[in-house]
Amino acid sequence: MKSNKLRNRIVVVALVLIGLSALVAGALPKPPADLASQYLTETVEARDLTVSVSANGQITSINDDNPKAVVLVSEYDIAKVHDDQTAKVTIGALEKTISAKVNSISDKADSSTGVKTYVVTLELSQSPEYSRVGMSVSADVITSKKKNVLVVCNNI
DSSP: OHHHHHHHHHHHHHHHHHHHHHHHHHHSOOOOSOGGGGTOOEEEEEEEEEEEEEEEEEEEEOOTTSOEEEEEEETTTGGGOOTTOEEEEEEGGGTEEEEEEEEEEOSSOBOTTSSOEEEEEEEESOOOTTOOTTOEEEEEEEEEEEEEEEEEEEOO
16 A cells, blocks of 8 residues: 555655756757757858968159069979969058059079069059159069858858
């Protein structure tokens, strides 16, 4: 008899605990159907990609017929630079960016700065107003362009 009462009490306690756990579980927020969307912050997109070599230098000529700048390209990047490649040249003092093309590349390295660099002459598309010989420039010589490259984009 005592065992039946004890068994009945255990069953009642178990049912109460099951009911409470169901009640608590129902009160908790449900996870979204796409749980990964909470944690993934990147997407993959197809974009056009431009690869370039960066260099610094100065304006050497502002002649309207033949404006030029020279930039120093590292020995690690010079193999990627060729005649007639396009470039974007930024004149820091004027905050102006203009197009250019590679006119010539020196055959001999200059190591006066402690790093081996090669002098690359860029023919500027124009001589910007207020530009002066000796003004500092930075250049990105475009070495390749690819269309529809898959890239991972951060969406944060």
